[in-house]
Amino acid sequence: MKGLDKYKEAWKNQDSKDLKYSYNDIQEMLHKKSSSIVKWIFYISLIEFCFWIVISFAFDTDWNTINVKSRLYMLLGILTAINYIIIILFIALFYKNYKTISVSSNAQKLMKDILKTRKTVYYYVLYNVGMLIFGFVVVMYYIFTSVDFLTQLQTARPESSLNSSLTLAIVISVVIIAVIVGLLLMFYRLIYGVLLKRLKQNYKELSES
Amino acid sequence: MVKDLEHRFTEDLEKNQNIIHKVCRAYTTSDSAHKDLFQEITIQLWRAYPKFRGDSKFSTWTYRVALNTAISLYRKSKRQITTSEIYDNLKELEYLDYDDTKDQQVALLYKAIRQLSDIEKALCLLYLDDKSYREISETLGITEVNARVKMNRTKIKLKKLLNT
Incomplete structure (x- = not known):
């Protein structure tokens, strides 16, 4: 690598001519706000x-106002309790x-820790979306099979058959x-x-051999 | 107590600021982005400083934090893309116009380094500053063998960019 040697020498003797911060400049910077991606992710x-x-609070009140059978009400109560425990676990994690994220770690560990933090939130989101769909299916099932709803549906659309309205x-x-x-x-993506x-x-490139 | 710490840190950083300037110049393409990144590195260093126990030299530690910030924490602003041309064409030409060939070589080096990927830039800086493979592998968190392989590839790429 002889060709690079002369550059290496020049590199070592380089002097940042017009860029030199004073003691006061640096001290001022210490009190500025960071704009790192870790802060954004947080x-x-x-x-x-x-x-x-x-x-989940919003859904709570919704469920209360729906005149549902007590069996469904109990099921939703249990689900809500489990939900809160899982949310607390996610927040703790x-x-x-x-x-664990430390800027003094080595580059690969730092990147891994950042991605891990993000992944926790990603699973949290997936969990919530899953719960949302599950809750929705359960509630819909009970509503669509309740006599009250079916009667209302028929009164609202007397000209169509019950099946097609449903x-x-x-x-x-x-x-x-x-x-x-x-x-x-x-939105998340x-x-x-x-x-x-x-x-x-960068993480991918560094991890490749 | 905090004032003492702040004073010591600021003094140390003022002496070692060259390290950060090198990283900034390699990773950014405009004056404003350079200043931005410098500030972010300084903030990260200051935050991590209470945990700095002096196991390594202040300069080695600064190098690591600076590279980490440039590679992983810093988000390039859009503004940079629009001003990059100006920096490349005016600023570097200004450097290249110097009669001093050493300055020319440094300017050419930066121009070449900026065309590399973020990881290759880090390898390049560590190589130019004569860091050992052990130190490189510890800074990046990869094995020494992997560091050697990556370094060789990067050197070949750099040589090509420099036309040597």
Whole structure:
């Protein structure tokens, strides 16, 4: 590598001519705010945790107002309790992973820790979307099989057969939930895609032999 | 106590700022991005400083944090893309215009390094600063064998870019 030697020598003697910060410049920088992606991931994750907690509260009140059978009410109660335990576990795990991130680690470990933190939130989101769909199916099942609802449906659309009205109601509900879930997942992909694209590439490149 | 720590840190950093400038110049393509990255590295260093126990030299530790910030934590702003041309064409030409061939060589080196990937840039900087394979493998978190393989590839690429 003889060709590089002369460059190496020049490199060692380089002097950043016009870029030199004074003691005061540096001290001022210490009190500025960081804009690292770890900070962004932390904030976005907090928003996500809050978002899903709010959503489960919202669903709670919804379920209360629906005049449902006590069996369903109990099932939803148990599900909610389990849900909160799982959310707390996720938050604990996320916090533990977040705390492990250290800029003094080696490059590969640092990247791995960042990706791990993000992954926890990703699973949390998947879990919530799953729960949302599951809860939706359970509630829909009970509503669509309740006599009250079927009578109402028939009064609302006396000209159509009960079967076709029911099918229409199911299709509309499924489409609505599919659109909501689709939008949510797209939103996550977009945020983290932008944030982590470069990091993922670098991690891959470093890990390859 | 905190003031003491801050004073010591600022003094150490002022002396070692060259390391950070090198990393910034390799990883950014505009003056404003350079300043941005420098500031981010400084913040990260200051945050990690209470845990710095002096097992390694301040300069070695600074190098590691600076590279980590550039590779993993720093998000390039869009603004950089639009001003990159200006930096490349004016700033580097200004360097290249110097009669001093050493400055020319350094400018050419940076120009070549900027065309490498983030990981290759790190390898390149570590090579140019004469770090041992052991230190390189510890900084990047890969095996020494892997570091050698990657380094050889990067050197070949760099040579090609420099036309030597």
